[in-house]
Amino acid sequence: MSEKITIYDIAKKLNITAATVSRALNNNPKIKESTRDLVIKTAASMNYKQNKLALALKSGRSNNIGVIVPRIDSNFFASVIRGIEEELQPHGYQVIICQTHESAKRENENLYTLIDAQVDGIIMSVTDVTTENDAAFQYVLEKNVPLIFFDRSKHIDGVSSVTINDFKGGYIATQHLINEGCKAIAHFSGDQSFDIFKNRFLGYKQALLDHGITFKEEYVINTKSNVDAGKEAVSKLLELETPPDAIFSSSDFAALGAIQELKERNINIPKDFCVAGFSNEPFTKFMELSITSVDQSSLEMGKMSAKVFLEQVDKTDTIKIEKKVVLAPELHVRKSSSRTNI
Amino acid sequence: MSEKITIYDIAKKLNITAATVSRALNNNPKIKESTRDLVIKTAASMNYKQNKLALALKSGRSNNIGVIVPRIDSNFFASVIRGIEEELQPHGYQVIICQTHESAKRENENLYTLIDAQVDGIIMSVTDVTTENDAAFQYVLEKNVPLIFFDRSKHIDGVSSVTINDFKGGYIATQHLINEGCKAIAHFSGDQSFDIFKNRFLGYKQALLDHGITFKEEYVINTKSNVDAGKEAVSKLLELETPPDAIFSSSDFAALGAIQELKERNINIPKDFCVAGFSNEPFTKFMELSITSVDQSSLEMGKMSAKVFLEQVDKTDTIKIEKKVVLAPELHVRKSSSRTNI
């Protein structure tokens, strides 16, 4: 167990004071070149390491940043975190992760815990958009800790956000289905209290409108983001008097469920039915019948969130700049909707 | 911006000293019941929050734990991290993540950075098993910081590890293929310098031996863990004089590549050729032709690693207990190898 050596130890050895050592090591200009060199050399020889905890206490900055996500074992969130880590690591920040598991209570706890741990910023995708109780968020803002939402965001003054253009995502996916000759396009919508799902829905609607297709309320089904929900939903659709011939799903998992159910019923994809999903989950491209999907450029979203944080962290002004970054979605056309390629 | 209030502020208000406040808040038994209540009450009323950085400096414990993985956007690593976070969060630990991107240099840097940040422990899957240079690891051990390897481990005295029984994983997968009637089973092996891949290979070999099938060197192909590598490898196998009728792949991705290539060549799976992979990646069960795979119980691995850490963190003894936990693998039989179900 190597003894902890401090700047006092160095000072004692050189018959100077700890203050001088500190200044020398921090390149303070008011130190003679010769003493600086001497200090640096002996510090190295004594194997001195700065105590980051003492520095954190003194400066009030922990050099940690908190990231809160519903869960980490989802490709999307993991990719975003990867982007954040890669962008922030060169700046000396460490990334602390928290999971909410879609619980508003956990989300609150995580916020308070991170502030208690004195993180220098928080990047998160919100779990709880419905409640009006912003207390935890206001607490963060009071402490002047930069707060950045990504993907799922909430309208709070002073909070920046990084999202993709979900409206456009919904639009181009739907437009693509129309271009492939689909006439009756259904939609699996997610929880409409989230902006992301609402906007995908609105994009879908607008695309229909722009191409002269009348919107039908019964073609919109609110589904959870899992395979079984997709199966159920498509079953309902097929029971309609005039069933659709395509689905734009807000979720890749629900899209997969729909495809499985359609195959079960011997409906030919994409000849008789097209499907497009959202998120570009890895499995969509691995399937034998690969699934068309809208990519959210998750890695880029993470990096951008980190950049926004870096911009805000040094602004000591109380004038918070609220920045809204919107990334472009990208449609990956695959077999589940490629009639032209057949 | 709410003013930071300290135990001194509470002390002043109550005409007592900060020491008493500290003791009262920490349930020190040598404090009168009445004063304790009073302190707790006024602390709450003044909205006091303990300064974790000061505590960390004083105690030398940061309440952070570092996790180092090659990358986070892989289902396996993300799941393990999820397990770690869920197990440790109730104990007040925060999880800091680092990525190595399979670079030995980055791995070293991460180790030093985490120690500098005074984490209370490190849980990692090693990137660099070949080099003899253990300096960074020794540095961690010198500081008496618990170090736990999961999955990919390295033989270092004093380091605990949590792995699955890869030998058994390879054995049961191969045995399953034999039971399905396969006579000539090939193997996609990973980098043999890693124990995990070597053991899967040995399990494969043993299963052949136990069932009277002669091992053929030319049936073993060293592949990277990606789709294209699997395609290439299976192509080589099919060029052999007596090509195999099954593959046990150490990687799900390579298994997928093999399947794609086999289909391309109109070889019927599983009737004429069976495939089994390793890792139980999500896509293996989503495929139309779902892929048999060995599950690594990643979530459990994470939780177990965290538990081992908790056991070691409070042992102030210098007598380090080196604990080796081996979890049981589980074979998930799916269509790519289920002849009996057809």
Add this chain to the structure above:
DNA sequence: CGCTCATTCGAAAAGGTTTTCAGATTAATT
């Protein structure tokens, strides 16, 4: 020689908590 000014460094406080040692108060015992 005396003054100013720049340069370089030291003393001490600040950041907030825990903990050891000892002192004070009260209660119990003789």
Add this chain to the structure above:
DNA sequence: AATTAATCTGAAAACCTTTTCGAATGAGCG
């Protein structure tokens, strides 16, 4: 009533760094 024991609290050190303020030294100049 006096001594002892038990209980409670205070003072100060310790954790380690940065930073403000000011002091000392020496050079340059009148």
